[in-house]
Amino acid sequence: MSACDTDPGPSQELVADVFARGCTSRATLEDIGSKWAQLALLALGEGGYRFNALRRRVEGVSEKMLSQTLQTLERDGLVTRDVVSAIPPRVEYALTPLGEQVAGRLRELADLLERSVPQVTAARAAYDSRG
Amino acid sequence: MSACDTDPGPSQELVADVFARGCTSRATLEDIGSKWAQLALLALGEGGYRFNALRRRVEGVSEKMLSQTLQTLERDGLVTRDVVSAIPPRVEYALTPLGEQVAGRLRELADLLERSVPQVTAARAAYDSRG
DNA sequence: CCGCATCCAAAGGGATACTG
DNA sequence: CAGTATCCCTTTGGATGCGG
Numbered sequence: 323m324s325a326c327d328t329d330p331g332p333s334q335e336l337v338a339d340v341f342a343r344g345c346t347s348r349a350t351l352e353d354i355g356s357k358w359a360q361l362a363l364l365a366l367g368e369g370g371y372r373f374n375a376l377r378r379r380v381e382g383v384s385e386k387m388l389s390q391t392l393q394t395l396e397r398d399g400l401v402t403r404d405v406v407s408a409i410p411p412r413v414e415y416a417l418t419p420l421g422e423q424v425a426g427r428l429r430e431l432a433d434l435l436e437r438s439v440p441q442v443t444a445a446r447a448a449y450d451s452r453g
Numbered sequence: 454m455s456a457c458d459t460d461p462g463p464s465q466e467l468v469a470d471v472f473a474r475g476c477t478s479r480a481t482l483e484d485i486g487s488k489w490a491q492l493a494l495l496a497l498g499e500g501g502y503r504f505n506a507l508r509r510r511v512e513g514v515s516e517k518m519l520s521q522t523l524q525t526l527e528r529d530g531l532v533t534r535d536v537v538s539a540i541p542p543r544v545e546y547a548l549t550p551l552g553e554q555v556a557g558r559l560r561e562l563a564d565l566l567e568r569s570v571p572q573v574t575a576a577r578a579a580y581d582s583r584g
Numbered sequence: 585c586c587g588c589a590t591c592c593a594a595a596g597g598g599a600t601a602c603t604g
Numbered sequence: 605c606a607g608t609a610t611c612c613c614t615t616t617g618g619a620t621g622c623g624g
Contacts, residue, residue, distance in 0.1 A: 338567040341492060343512045347566045348492075350573050354562075355486035358617095361472060361479075373586055381474045384618055389587055399576025410585040411624080420569055427562040431485075434554055435478040436469040441551060442481050445530025489597095504606055515598055520607060541605045542604080 350398055354424060358383050358391040363417070364432060366401065367425035370416040400424055481529055485555060489514050489522040494548070495563055497532065498556035501547040531555055 326338050326345035338347040353359060358380065365371060365379045377388050392415060395401040400421035406412040417425055435442075457469050457476035469478040484490060492511045496502060502510065508519050523546060526532040531552035537543040548556055566573075 338570040340495065340563045340567060341510065341512055346570045346574055347563070350566050350569075351491060351563060352488050354566075355488065355491055357483050357486065360482060360486055364471065379472065381472055385587065386589095386619090387617060390617090397577055397580040398573050399580075405586090408585095413586060420572060423565055424562065427558060427565060431555065431558040431562075432471045432478070432482060434558060435481050435485075436471060438481075438551055439469040439477045442529050443477055446528055449528040449530075487596095516607070517599090517609095518597060521597090536606095542607095544606060 353394050353398055354400075354428075356391065358387050359395060360428060360432075362388065362391050362395065363400065363421065363425045363428055366415060366417045366421070367429055370414050373413050373415070376415060395421070484525050484529055485531075485559075487522065489518050490526060491559060491563075493519065493522050493526065494531065494552065494556045494559055497546060497548045497552070498560055501545050504544055504546070507546060526552070 326336075326342040326347070338345055340348045340351055342348060354363065361380045361383070362376065365376055371379060373388070377383060377385065380388065383391075392401060392403065396403050399418055402416050402418055404414040404416070406414065457467075457473040457478070469476055471479045471482050473479060485494065489511065492514070493507065496507055496510045499510075504519070508514060508516065511519065514522075523532060523534065527534050530549055533547050533549055535545040535547070537545065
């Protein structure tokens, strides 16, 4: 089954499917799911950030990973990169409309997990004590 | 700032924060975000699955990775593992109530991305043609 | 200030073979 | 059927140093 953008046929209803191996939606989901991408999107959901400010907001991210992550997100059309040629140089990152939608969904997920910490902690303790 | 479950103080309002380095909610978000965990949760959102059926549903996953992923999700209290001792043996996987909630959020995200494939594809083409 | 390049250690993840 | 164990290659990701 699983129709996707990679499907060859001259189909009339071409629906993407995250379960399909080569589907762009699956690849995008993977891009978004990465540790640093999630946090970068959540941070940018709060408003625009300059590179180093974003780096401080996302605790523990290295320059390299933040840079790579932002490039991927920019390429997917989720993040804009605005270069202000000045001294010192400034680069402002923000979400596109699509990025806003994605960040909104992630926010809901993050809120749910933040509220569920006690439950998760208990589940882990139970699992670990059983072996 | 960033209060979390690892905070020491005798605080009255202990709120988890996914941005905090050692926060359980951040770790859980990472568990959920992994390529295979996302797809496994989405699949289980459709109903219970046995191991090999789930493996077929999640195209491309290896036995090893599916097994590992399910263990992590079980430990976090998102998935239940029901062993039916019979010949041949059967193991049924399903979502917990918390898992259902998480899977629901993921479904919304996946739907959004599936609908946005043309937009993402266009963004990538534009990005790549610029260098 | 922004971020690319290089190096290197550590984790991720696939293929295969084997057990209950 | 449902895994575990092993091997081994690939990717991730941090640290450091340099350039615009």
